[in-house]
Amino acid sequence: MLTLQRRQLVGHDILLARHGNHISTMRVDRQAGRVVAYLDDGSVDSAPNLITPGLPMPATVRSVLREDWKFFAVATACTTGFAGVMVAAAVALAGLSGEPGMTQLLSAYSGT
Template sequence: MPTLQRRQLVGHDILLARHGNHISTMRVDRAAGRVVAYLDDGSVDSAPNLISPALRMPDTVRSILREDWKFLGAVTAASFGFAGVVFAAAAAVAGWGSDPGMTELLSSFAAYGSN
């Protein structure tokens, strides 16, 4: 079973090994796949963020949501749609019978269902 963990940024380690305490800030350039470091003397250095482009990084919650947001949205919408259909069907069945006992039976059935 895969575990969700924070992705380790290889570029951070490379830049820390190169410059140590002389780094003032670092940022991740996701488009280029690099980590950029701004040094104390005003210069800029960068390092690749992956050891190998074929390396599969561990999944995080954010990466799963970013990749599967359409699927998760469709499942959520389908669940709400199905719940609405079931609710509308129960209301329609309750309205079919002119007998008030049928409406009472359908509205109180859940109270007797769990023993």
């Protein structure tokens, strides 16, 4: 079962174990896969963000959207196209009917 949760950054735990309260700020270097800590004395330390490089990370909403964006784009385009066809069909039926009541019924939009 797919559960969307925040990814746990192992590098934070490693750096906290090494330096404790002497860390002033931390940032994630996603390109290098590391967490970088700036210490109180001005030095910099970093730790890897993964326990094992082959270990799959849990899925997040952002990772699912990044992997499946083409599917969501196609589904959105299909839904928009279908809605457009339905609106066009309603307008065409209203125009084909010679009855004014039918025209009003098919072209009326209730805002509430």
